Structure formats: structure tokens, C-alpha cells
Amino acid sequence: MGRKREFDEEKALDAAMQVFWKKGYHATSLSDLTTNMELQRPSIYSAFGDKEKLFEAALRNYTKLHISHIRSKLQHNKSVKNAIRLFFEDLVEGEYQGNQNKGCFCINTMVELAPHDEKFEILTREHQMYLSVLFQEMIQKGIQSGEFHKDLDAKALAQTLVVSLIGITVLMKSRPERSFIDNAITSTLSLLK
Amino acid sequence: MGRKREFDEEKALDAAMQVFWKKGYHATSLSDLTTNMELQRPSIYSAFGDKEKLFEAALRNYTKLHISHIRSKLQHNKSVKNAIRLFFEDLVEGEYQGNQNKGCFCINTMVELAPHDEKFEILTREHQMYLSVLFQEMIQKGIQSGEFHKDLDAKALAQTLVVSLIGITVLMKSRPERSFIDNAITSTLSLLK
DNA sequence: TAATTTTCATACCGATTGGTATGAAAATTC
């Protein structure tokens, strides 16, 4: 009975994610959203709730995509160290190639909202925890295969990689000389041995 | 001729810095500013110009204070490595003690405004460059005194410290377990040898 | 004290904010 929903909810959420990712929460207006989602205000409100609920849905969508993206980047490789190096280098390459610089949606939110809203403090923290577990599993694999020294502290190093990843992502927003980033990557990866 | 300015311009700027530091640019309203600066709107506009000009003045005020703060923290110590370690540990201690979590005003701005305004891209980049030079001088001092191995790459390591500093500052906004941060610091500082 | 000059507080400006009431169009079911 009645009409079916005309718009693709997933596509609309992706569009919202792009806008929030690029502009952040406060700088994004409802007008920005209606334009980019190609939806009118009442459609947005009936489908996603208010602006904050939509933002949360967009962020959860992002973290899910981000995890699977990183997972696939890290897996296809024989050397663990090379896989991690390639992951970092691709990250830098992508950011320096494109002309816009959105960084990481989750990190942006950690800066903008986490200190003012516990919901986002938890959401962003859990994402970083998840990433560190991913790295930790990789390093442990490297230890088991003999690629890394066996008394390496996998957990501590994984957490260091996450900190480095955050630092690099944020610093790139100020577009420093590329060697600055490259040096940081090289130094950090030299801990894996 | 005429009255003298009744308010302390420096105090007002400090108050503005605190508000922008805590809430960011977009989330701070003129009402927030008048309340915290204890000034009426026309006084703010005549003294500092519009909201963006005031923000820029507040940020420049911050970077100046920040540099001298770091300078003094790094100098009074015999061992370079200990000085740097103490600097990082105090940073973490301060953030975990207090209940609010403002992080670094310059890093917040790098995330919120640098990608959308070249003026702030440059301003924040130059601050990070300055910090890396500070660290580099410290490391070179450590090399000369024999504390560090002489073929250490002082510049690359200094840049790595800046990346790590940024990563730690940002990650702390999501309040992860303290060991997460401590591990990252220990690993990073193990590069200084 | 009179004249002058600047500061600061009130009150207001149009524009935009996030959010919603209303009603027509469209698609389903009977």
C-alpha cells in the first residue's frame, strides 16, 4: 500500500558522508546536504532523523568502508613490512595527488566533536582501537613467519603505527614538503625489524 | 583628547583564544565571544576586526605562547632524550589530569580550516616546521655531546617526533587507555639512541 | 568648566540556521 521510496538511501548516505567528511559537522548546513544528497529536507528528516543523527550514520558508514578498505590493502602482500609501507605510501600519494584534502573523516570528527560529545568520543576511539588490532595482527604474522624479531612488542608497535598514521593524516592538511612525511614514515617503519 | 580604552586588549585576546581553542572557529558564536571576553560586539569589532581576523589574532597569540612554552620545557635538562621524554610525558599527564580536552589550538585549526583557507594552511604549517627545527636542534645537541650515535638523521627524527606529537595530541581527544599513548611514546623515543 | 573626542551598551539589521506543517503528486491495493 502506498508509494515506495523513490531515492536510493545508500546513495544519499554516501553523499552526506562526502559533505560531512569535507566540511565537518558545524560548517555543513542543511542546504549543503539537500544540494549534495539531491533530496529535500523532509525526505532527509524522515529517512535519517535530524542533522546529528544523519552525521552519525554517515560516520558509521565511513568507518565500515574505511576498515574494509584498509583490510584489503594490507592483505595482498607477502612481506608484512612491505604491505604496511605500501599502505602508508598510497595514503600519502593519494593525498598529494588530489587537489582537495579531506583527510580521514573519523580523525576530523575526533578533533571536532569527540571532546564535546561522548557518543563521538567512543565511536572514534573504537575505530582507532580496531585499526590498532588490525596492525597488531599483521605484526604478529610477521613475527610468526620469521620476518620480524620474535621479541618485538606487537601491540605497542601497532599502537605506534596508529599514532603515526593519525599524525601523518593531520599534518598533510597543512601540505608540508613531502619529504617531511616520507621521513616520518621511514623512521617509524624502521621500528619493524 | 578623548577617552582611553577601558579594557585590556591582551586579556581580551587571551579570552578569545581560550574560546576558539576549546570550540573551534565555526562552533564559536559572537555571543560566546562577548560573554567570555566580557566585551560588547562593537568593542570587539573596533579592536580586532571581524570574527575571522580575531580568530587569526588568537591563533597567532597561541603559537607564540606555545613556542616559548615548549622552548622552556626542552631547555632545562642535561640529557636531551630525557628532556624530550619529559616533554611528552607532561603533555600526556596534563591532558589526562584535566577533565576537559582542548588539545592543541594549532592542530585543531589544521584540521578545521587549513584545507579550506590557504592563510591557515600556511600559518599552521609554519608552526609545525618551527617545532621540527626546535626538535632538530635538540637532537643535534645530543649528537654533539655524544649522547646519540653520530650518524643519526637529526632532521628526519625531528620530523618523526612532530608527527608523533600530532598523532598523540589528536588521539588523546578520544581518551584511549593511557597505555596506548605511553607505548607510542616509548617506541618513538627508542629511535633516539 | 566647556568643548571635544572616543568608548561602550542597546537595539537593530538582513541573512541564514535547523526544523516542520501542509498539500499535491504518485504509486499501490482492492
Add this chain to the structure above:
DNA sequence: GAATTTTCATACCAATCGGTATGAAAATTA
């Protein structure tokens, strides 16, 4: 095809946004 039900677009809402015009109060100079 008629009745029903939901979607979506227009138009609007109060509140707040950044910014300013106006005028009284205050402090200086003469």
C-alpha cells in the same frame, strides 16, 4: 478505476547567525 497511503516539494517557522548604526556616558584637553 476508485480508494488509500506514502513520498516529496513548497513554503514557512522561530531562533540565531555575523555585523553595525546610534547615542549616551566618560575621560581628556583647553
